[in-house]
Amino acid sequence: MLSLLGGSMKQIWLSALAIVLCLALTACGEEPSLKIGFVGGLTGRVADLGVAGRDGVIYAVEEKNQAGGIAGRTIELVTRDDQQDIDSAKQAVEDLIGEEVVAIIGPMTSSIAVAIKPVIDASQLVMISPTVKTDHLSAQDDFFLRVTTPLSSNAVKLAEQAVNTLHLQKFAVIYDTSNRAFTETWYNYFKTALQERGGEIVAKEEFNSDPAVHFMPIAERIMASGPEGVLMISNAIDTALLAQQFDKLGARVPLFSSEWAFTSDLLSFGGRAVEGMSSYHSFNANSETRDYLAFKELFIKRFGYAPAFASVLAYDAASFLFAGLESNPGKEGLKRSLLEISSYQGLQSQFKVDRFGDVERRLFLTVVDGGQFKVID
Numbered sequence: 001m002l003s004l005l006g007g008s009m010k011q012i013w014l015s016a017l018a019i020v021l022c023l024a025l026t027a028c029g030e031e032p033s034l035k036i037g038f039v040g041g042l043t044g045r046v047a048d049l050g051v052a053g054r055d056g057v058i059y060a061v062e063e064k065n066q067a068g069g070i071a072g073r074t075i076e077l078v079t080r081d082d083q084q085d086i087d088s089a090k091q092a093v094e095d096l097i098g099e100e101v102v103a104i105i106g107p108m109t110s111s112i113a114v115a116i117k118p119v120i121d122a123s124q125l126v127m128i129s130p131t132v133k134t135d136h137l138s139a140q141d142d143f144f145l146r147v148t149t150p151l152s153s154n155a156v157k158l159a160e161q162a163v164n165t166l167h168l169q170k171f172a173v174i175y176d177t178s179n180r181a182f183t184e185t186w187y188n189y190f191k192t193a194l195q196e197r198g199g200e201i202v203a204k205e206e207f208n209s210d211p212a213v214h215f216m217p218i219a220e221r222i223m224a225s226g227p228e229g230v231l232m233i234s235n236a237i238d239t240a241l242l243a244q245q246f247d248k249l250g251a252r253v254p255l256f257s258s259e260w261a262f263t264s265d266l267l268s269f270g271g272r273a274v275e276g277m278s279s280y281h282s283f284n285a286n287s288e289t290r291d292y293l294a295f296k297e298l299f300i301k302r303f304g305y306a307p308a309f310a311s312v313l314a315y316d317a318a319s320f321l322f323a324g325l326e327s328n329p330g331k332e333g334l335k336r337s338l339l340e341i342s343s344y345q346g347l348q349s350q351f352k353v354d355r356f357g358d359v360e361r362r363l364f365l366t367v368v369d370g371g372q373f374k375v376i377d
Helices: 002-024 047-066 086-098 110-123 151-165 177-196 216-224 236-248 264-274 290-303 309-327 334-341
Strands: 034-040 075-081 103-105 126-129 144-146 170-176 200-207 229-233 255-257 278-281 343-345 350-353 364-369 372-375
Touching: 034 047, 034 086, 034 309, 047 075, 047 236, 047 290, 047 309, 075 086, 086 110, 103 309, 110 126, 110 144, 110 177, 126 309, 126 334, 144 334, 151 177, 151 278, 170 177, 170 216, 177 200, 177 229, 200 216, 216 236, 229 236, 236 255, 236 264, 264 364, 290 309, 309 334, 309 343, 334 350
Parallel strands: 034 075, 034 103, 103 126, 126 144, 170 200, 170 229, 229 255, 255 278
Antiparallel strands: 278 364, 343 350, 364 372
């Protein structure tokens, strides 16, 4: 009788051990979550870009998980704030590598991308940026991919529009040196394209984005040069503040911007001063595609604001990543799987990915009209 009881107790003990081991191995065979990272500026003067990008990725992750995840695995998003600071960005990436993410979406600005690229390449971890456009990272066989066009396309098209359509020859340019990899390169491409079409740069002003910067003296020097058009290559808040100074001076010169500034903050901080400002954009503010309209409606319900270009491109980046992970659910071989896709249908338009992870996609001439972004081409 005692031997029988001993055998029963042993059996119970073994069963309990099996259950404990089963739970330890992630719920009896259930696959562990698939971690992806997001890095962007979530605080400071570029937070509008970073938060919108993060929310676009959150939406994509939640949508994918509701559909069953990837290969039965739930996607877990790990976010980090790069604070638009190089040291903070490098630490953020190191943290994400330590979290064993299979890929990173971000960053949102070119200067940060250039700074953290060596860390990414050393770890052979795929990074897909929604909004980084610098040509410093173009045509390189590395682990940096993107879903938006290199900035040279935007700069050249704006120069063509200014000279050929609007018949403007004399331009003044103001740009932010805190994101030099984007702004200075943008300026140089625009200057070359403008000069090739008979135009000229009559004034150039640089500033380093900071709340202490006084924009009125910059605006006064710009207007003293007699420009026919003014191009601002800076974030939304600084662009809006600059536009306000031109408005105070009574300037009636056409204003232009890089796509970086075309977020809701430009409208909120700029008001009437940014009316008529135009830029070429990979985001179609007036898109009527079924997928985009459905996304827009649900995004507003989820986050309480309408998606702008950073949210849409971040969603595209996440969806593109998921497509690669479907065939290769892990870090190894992911870059090859993504590049093999070559062409992908985004929310608003299709984009083509070349062997370097650079992208071609349609650009839209966008203007601020009645406090809204409207596509006119």
